[in-house]
Structure formats: structure tokens, C-alpha cells
Amino acid sequence: MGLEVLIVEDQMLIAIHLQDLVEEAGHRVAAIAHDGVSALAAAANHRPTIAIMDIRLAHGASGIDVARQLYEEHRIRCLFVSANINEDVRQRVADLRPLGFIGKPFLAAEVIAAVRAAAIAVDSNSC
């Protein structure tokens, strides 16, 4: 099943690059959001299957808090893509059933592989 992906990333250039990679992996981007407020609005309007989440967002928002809300309100799981992934971050999102962690600068192949793996994880979960 094709994923509908919400990209939450405050750098638009990186967001567009991620969009290309999601499409190259054979899935669709439902929306791009650059902060917490727009991410939650996009989740309500577009009903994405998963989100690709940066951890430091515009306007001081934390991707971890946004990820928690997406999960608690919409059961949306996240693939985290950030320049500061560490043990602390992994622990804080462990209960949100994260779909993976990718450090920046990322390899395009990593992102594509992680999106494909996410599709399998989400699919097997919904059956």
C-alpha cells in the first residue's frame, strides 16, 4: 500500500529534497509542514499514514512534542530525521513506536530504504 507522508521540516530546501526521495521510494507526500502548529493542522486535514520528523523545528517547537501529539491524537508514527539524534532522543520517543532514526547529513539511500521499511512496518501493523 502506498504511504501518504507528512514531512515536518523547517528547512524548505531539505523538505523538498525529502519529498523527492519519498517519491523515488514509490510513495506520496501528503503535505509539508515547517512547525508544530502547521504539522498538526496538516495531520487533521490530510490524514497521512506516517510522518518524517525533524527534531528542531521553526519557532522553537520540538519535533518530539509534535511527534507525541501526532501519535496520541492520530496514531501517526514518525521516522525521525535530525542532526541531533542521540540516546536521549531515542528514549524519549521510544513509546511512540518510532519507524526509525536517520542522522543529518543523510544519505539518500538511507532515506529511501527507511521509507520502504516504514511502509512494510505500517502495513503489517494494520492487518
Added chain:
Amino acid sequence: MPVLPEIILNVDDNEPGRYATTRILNRAGFQVLEAGTGKEALRLARSASPQLVVLDVNLPDMSGIDVCRQLKTDPATAGIMVLQVSATNIAVLDRVSSLSAGADSFLVEPMEPEELEAVARALLRLHRVEAELRRSLAEREMLLREVNHRVKNSLQLVLSMLSLQGGEFREAGAREIFAKAIARVTAIASIHERLYQDTDPLSIDMQTYLTGLCAELARAGIGDERHADLRTDIESLRLPTENGVSLALIVNELVMNALKHGRPSERSAIINVSLRRLDAGHARLTIADNGPGIAVDRAGGAEKPAGGLGSRLINMLVRQLNGELRIEHADGYAAHITFPVQAAAPWDSKS
């Protein structure tokens, strides 16, 4: 910085003695809290955050030396200065075990008021200096993390920009030029992603680094559209970071070459990348393909090995590694680079 009143915790089960100590310290202008047991002392040390504890060795529930040891091993209270106090008759033994348990100073009862005040002031002075050092260290660490974050984000922006711009072109030639530029920047940039995850920032594990890079190259769209089988066999080997980058750039150039020129016409392309330790002091990188092998493409073709940017980079980087490059044309084309491996100096985060 606002000057906070300094708090001293006075721990003694003997009431007259405790009263006398509190009186001396109050008169010297300090705010004093009191505890009569070890348990109460530990509780107050955590909740009231005093700067100094005047701690009697003999307490009803536990030894004052154990209280001191607990204070000094708990990160929340380790910064509190401890002045251990004991009666004269057993003072020598107590003094040794108190100081080994982490006490900062020691006095024998009965204490001279002037001496108690002077020692308290000296320990509080030390506490202020240590607190200031801890604060500036924490600030430095935060700054370093911030700079790291910026570096990685900026490199990501460079890569995203190149990728998006390369995507604008339709013709294969232009796309390939971009793919090569992206691959070269990736080889340099992706080391940062791996560098600070490790406890050791001075060296890098080549196994994850090179395996990731090769996976990236396999999909980079260099050469023709036919599938190439890129096989990696990279030993777990730590190299000093600067050598790691050089080696990654060499792998990048040789694999790109193999993808472009190393395609056999009548069988499927296989490219092997291996990194092995030879003996304690040397390692060898081998990149081999089963392509046409020789010359026509490489020596006579448009991209002369001696002149192209790729070959210039390879020669320069091999020299930088103090390594040797050997080319072999057997069943395909193979490049062997043998280079010395210095044992990376172990990283000591405390130094």
C-alpha cells in the same frame, strides 16, 4: 549574577555541640540548617542544597563518614563541600578515612571559633570556584553541540541543494556531473553524521562509513542504467578521522570509475570493495571489477587517468595516506591501496 545567601548544614547529634557550632557560624553571618541524624542530613543536603556541610563523624543512625561518601557519590550532592568533625581521641584514624571518603577538610573537637569560621570561608570560596567552572564547562558543551548541529545542518543544505539542482537536468551527461559532485560532497559530509554518535570523536569506524557510502554510490546513477552488483567486505577498522575521510574519497572515486568504465558487455557487472587489516601496522583497500579491464576506456578514452579530476584525487589522497597504489589487470581491473595504520590514540574525554 545575584549573590545567593550561602547555606551551611550543621550535622551533630550532640545538642550543646551543635548549638555552639551554629552560634559561631550564625555570628559569622551564615545561614545555618541543622540535622541530628545521618538520614536527616542526607535529606536536607538534597532538598536545601547547602554549599557546605559541617559533619560530625559520630551519628546515631550511621557513620558520618558514610554520610560523606553518599553525598560525594550522588551527582546531585557531589558538589557540596564537606567539613568533617571528630573528637580528639580517635581523630587520626577518622581523619584518614574521612578524607578518603571524599571530605574536603577536617577539624578536631573542640573547635576554635576563629578556625571554624576561617575553614568554612575557605571551603565556600572553593565551592564558588568549582561551581563557576562547572557552569562554564556546561556552557562550552552546549556551544559545541550547537556548532555541531549547525555544521551537520549546513552540509545537509549543500547536499539537498545539489540534489535538487541536478534533478533539473534531463540529459544524462549533466545529471552524471551532478551525481559525481553529490557523491564527492557526500563522502566528506557523511563523516559528520557518524562522528559524534561515537564516544570517540578522533577516530571513525570505517565499516559503517564505507558500507553506507557504497550503498549510496550503488543508487547514484553513475554510468549507464544497467544494474551493477556492488559487494562490500569491510572489516571493522577504526582510523583517525582525517585518514578516514581520505580513504572514503578514494573509495568514492574508484567505485565511480568502476561504475562508469568497468561494465562488461556480456555478463553482469560485479564490483567488489574490501578493506582488510594485513598486519598490526598496515591495511589494504581493494576495489575490483569484472569489466573490460584495460586500457581502451581508461587510458585511451576521453577521461585520461592521469589527467581527470578523479585520478588526480586518487593519487593525491594515496600520497596523503602514505600509501601505495597498485593496479592489476587480470579478470577485470583491480586497484589495491596499501597504507599504514597508526593505532588511533585512545580518546580520553577527561583530558
